[in-house]
Amino acid sequence: MSLTFEDRRMTILNQLELEGKVQVHHLSELLGVSTETVRRDLDRLEKEGKLRKVYGGAVKMRFELVEPPFLKRTQMMRTEKASIGKLAASLVEDGETIMVDTGTTTIEILPYLRDRSNLTLITHSVPVLNLAMETFRGTIIFAGGEVNPDYQAATGSLTDQMLDQFKVNKAFISVGGISLVDGITDYHVAEATISRKMMQRAEESIVVADHSKFGLSTFSRISRLEEISMLITDAGCSKEWVDKMEALGIEMRISE
CATH class of the missing domain: 1.10.10.10 (Winged helix-like DNA-binding domain superfamily/Winged helix DNA-binding domain)
Known part of the structure; x- marks a missing residue:
């Protein structure tokens, strides 16, 4: 038929x-x-x-050729991002050093680390830094450099050089898109460069992304999919995507 x-x-x-x-x-x-x-x-x-x-x-079709402003993105997929942040935080063990890049999903990790004093946090994100100074009890290192008001993060050669000084346990990476063809991508070259550096300096590279990022390719490539240690997403992610990721040897975690 x-x-x-x-x-x-x-x-x-x-x-x-x-x-x-x-x-x-x-x-x-x-x-x-x-x-x-x-x-x-x-x-x-x-x-x-x-x-x-x-x-x-x-x-x-690519409906989002330009990334929405940071504050607008904080209102998008809020429940999913919070659940992803909670699951990501549960993977951080006492005594570890973690890197957190700039993003409205990675920042959701911070509320679930607030009582964890035996940790070191390294970030180039101004919103992550501000929240960490209010709630985080561990050691905070800001990877400074030229701060871009649009990205709300430090980027450029100074930030890159500073990150080179560290070797950490886990890097939590936010993305603009996840594609079988193009890997993980971001909207901005400067942000993608810093995220790539964080992955290079970490034992584990963990991507945190809600289900709307799957199937998208944005402007600047961060890495191939095979370079990811783990991908954390929400329950809206389709089984086809989960199967594809696991076939590539990428561990998938689905938040509640």
Whole structure:
């Protein structure tokens, strides 16, 4: 029995979610239909605003070409970010030194470390620093440098050089997007550079990201997926993504 358009539609959009792009000939084989049928389906989905056709296939629509301001992002996915932060904090053991990059998900780790005095926190994030000074009882090291008001973080060569002085147990990394093709990415080159440095200086690199980041590719690459030690996300993450990550050898943790 041939598949209906709705069946094909679901398969095409699922492939797009996982891969970020689809090819006509691959879809033709996968769906058991002609390439002409696939092209008509892609035409229809483009009119629905679900994808953008390119030569030989289609790519995922990118609605967020520019990252929203920090304060606006703090209001997005608040429940999911809090649950991710709680789970991430539970992985930090007494006596450890951790790096926390700038982001509205990584900052959610701090409230769950407030009674942990036998820890050292290294960050370049001004919001993380401010919250840590109010609530954190351990040692705080600010990796200073040129502070960018838009990123609300120190970036540049001075920050990079300072981070080079440390070797830590865990680095908690926020991202703009997670893609099977492009790996983990951020919107800004300067932020991606610092996140990459933190990963290099840590025994474990732990990405914290809510489910909306999956299938997205943003401007600047932080690393390949295979370079991640663990990925923590929320229950909205699809089983397909969990399976893909585990197939790459990446440990997945799902927050409640």
